[in-house]
Amino acid sequence: MTQSFIPTVRTLMGPGPSDVNPRILNAMAKPTIGHLDPEFIRLMDEIKGMLQYAFQTKNQLTIPVSAPGSAGMETCFVNLVEPGDKVIVLQNGVFGGRQADNVRRFGGEAIVVEQEWGRAIDPAALEATLKEHGDAKIVSFVHAETSTGAQSDAKTICEIAARHGCLTIVDCVTSLGGSEVALDAWGADAAYSGTQKCLSCAPGLSPVSFNDRAVEAIKNRKTQVASWFLDLNLVMGYWGEGQTRAYHHTAPVNALYGLHEALVILEEEGLEQSWQRHIDNHNALKAGLEALGLTFIVPESERLVQLNAVSIPEGVDEAAVRKQLLTQYNLEIGAGLGSLAGKVWRIGLMGYASNPKNVLLCVNALESVLSQYNAHINKGVATAAIAAAYQ
Numbered sequence: 001m002t003q004s005f006i007p008t009v010r011t012l013m014g015p016g017p018s019d020v021n022p023r024i025l026n027a028m029a030k031p032t033i034g035h036l037d038p039e040f041i042r043l044m045d046e047i048k049g050m051l052q053y054a055f056q057t058k059n060q061l062t063i064p065v066s067a068p069g070s071a072g073m074e075t076c077f078v079n080l081v082e083p084g085d086k087v088i089v090l091q092n093g094v095f096g097g098r099q100a101d102n103v104r105r106f107g108g109e110a111i112v113v114e115q116e117w118g119r120a121i122d123p124a125a126l127e128a129t130l131k132e133h134g135d136a137k138i139v140s141f142v143h144a145e146t147s148t149g150a151q152s153d154a155k156t157i158c159e160i161a162a163r164h165g166c167l168t169i170v171d172c173v174t175s176l177g178g179s180e181v182a183l184d185a186w187g188a189d190a191a192y193s194g195t196q197k198c199l200s201c202a203p204g205l206s207p208v209s210f211n212d213r214a215v216e217a218i219k220n221r222k223t224q225v226a227s228w229f230l231d232l233n234l235v236m237g238y239w240g241e242g243q244t245r246a247y248h249h250t251a252p253v254n255a256l257y258g259l260h261e262a263l264v265i266l267e268e269e270g271l272e273q274s275w276q277r278h279i280d281n282h283n284a285l286k287a288g289l290e291a292l293g294l295t296f297i298v299p300e301s302e303r304l305v306q307l308n309a310v311s312i313p314e315g316v317d318e319a320a321v322r323k324q325l326l327t328q329y330n331l332e333i334g335a336g337l338g339s340l341a342g343k344v345w346r347i348g349l350m351g352y353a354s355n356p357k358n359v360l361l362c363v364n365a366l367e368s369v370l371s372q373y374n375a376h377i378n379k380g381v382a383t384a385a386i387a388a389a390y391q
Ligand SMILES: *Cc1c(COP(=O)(O)O)cnc(C)c1O
Pocket: 016, 068, 069, 070, 071, 095, 142, 144, 145, 146, 147, 171, 173, 174, 194, 196, 203, 204
């Protein structure tokens, strides 16, 4: 007979999913209620309010899509892109490439502005592209490129796009909760995120937010939205205001208990405090990794604090090291993605996983495993460097 599945307890320090706060796991184990139960409607309203806080927005249309971050991405593109629309995609990693793919699948024309991987997006490249493509309707980009560990200046990019009359779609999957996201201050029109990165929640939900300009654009479409499930005109009948909610799909009730608890935890800590915690632990991890002799691939001022991409020491089998970290220390770190495959490790310090214990575990475990592989690293100095960084 097949036995119950009991996973080993791991420490998740990759690009996601990140460690889930036990309070959230407990919340998800509570009894399921009906998805039109008045109690559930209250839960939905509280989630919407807390998501507005997390995104720093007053946008009415701020809801979790019932599927992972990739579905939030599709929600933005399928609702805003109409056949023939020109969309400027600023790509500096894997996830920007997916945005361009979305544009094409929904009949749009993707003008891809290729940027160097491991660098922030250069706003001047957007200015130049908009001069050439004055008829563009949308500008899209990834705020926190998880594939490279680079963070871009969302405010400047959104301002340039708005000045040229373009709507903006911003990928905030890895930034939400971990570093400053401020949709209203940025003037961002549409954004999507995920629950499994810095919100410390289980994978499977995608918070999205649309401002009035974006909602107008969706309402004034000439063509029907190509996806039934993600059509916001229909989804709003369920997630909209008041008690008269119509059945659209059965919400993932227990997953939403989890998101509610994640957002309660974020409110308790405070957004600014959460961002600062991610900075502090990043600085300690950086001190430890650099003491070992590892180097970051992203210039310091463009680095993401929640996703650290470092080069692999010469002659080291990177996959074997990751495998040993997992089997010997129950520690998961990430491999390189796309053109960085085999070239970097991606070490996440996201949400609940961003804490001093994990910083110490990761650096010490790497030191131990790399020593076993006779890699050229500096031994016996990393722990002191971490301690100094926390002082
Ligand atoms: C993880 C991630 C996604 C996709 O989210 P899923 O939950 O895996 O679907 C999209 N964009 C970025 C930047 C990500 O890090």
